[in-house]
Amino acid sequence: NAGVTQTPKFQVLKTGQSMTLQCAQDMNHNSMYWYRQDPGMGLRLIYYSASEGTTDKGEVPNGYNVSRLNKREFSLRLESAAPSQTSVYFCASWVSGRGTDTQYFGPGTRLTVL
C-alpha cells in the first residue's frame, strides 16, 4: 500500500514549456486534489475531483488543466509554464465516512520555471 504517489519529484522547465504532473493513489478514495504551496502562503487548492469523471476548479486554477483518468489517477497539466508557477505541488486524496475523514498527501513535486 503506497498511499499517494507523485512523479516527478523535481522538475525544471523553461518559460513556455509544457508538462504533466502525475498522481496516483491505491487507497480506493473517491476524491482527489491538487494544491500548490508557496512560501508563507500555505496550501492553495488548484483543482479537485470529487469522483471519477468529475473535476472542478479550486482557488487558483488559471494556467492549469487536470484529468481524472480513472479512480486511481489524477494528473495536472501546465500547458505553457510561467515563472509564477514555480512552487511545490502536492496531490492529495480523501476518505470520508464511517467515522473517518482524512486527507492524505503525496510527497510533492518541486517545480522551477526559469
Place this chain on the structure above:
Amino acid sequence: GENVEQHPSTLSVQEGDSAVIKCTYSDSASNYFPWYKQELGKRPQLIIDIRSNVGEKKDQRIAVTLNKTAKHFSLHITETQPEDSAVYFCAARDTGRRALTFGSGTRLQVQP
C-alpha cells in the same frame, strides 16, 4: 468560499513550555477542522482533527479546541520538545468545494 486566518506566523518557545496556535474561519457551515504538521521538505501530516459537534479533543501532548460561535479553533501543544519544531497548518473543510482551505502556517521553533 471559506477563508482561514492563522496566527502567529512564527512562534519560539523553550523546551517544556506550551505552544498555542490560533485560527479563525469564515464559513459557519464548515464542520471539519484538521491540523497538519509539515517538516522541512516533507509532505503535510495530519496530527489531530476536530468536528463541529465536539468542543475539545486531546491526543497525548496535543489538543484542539473549537468555538463554533466565535468561529475559531486552536492547537495546544504541552511539554514541547525539539522534535515538535515544524510548520503547523490549520484547515477547515469548505462545504461548497468539499475540500480543505488552509491557513498560512505557523513556524514553531522549540529551543532546547
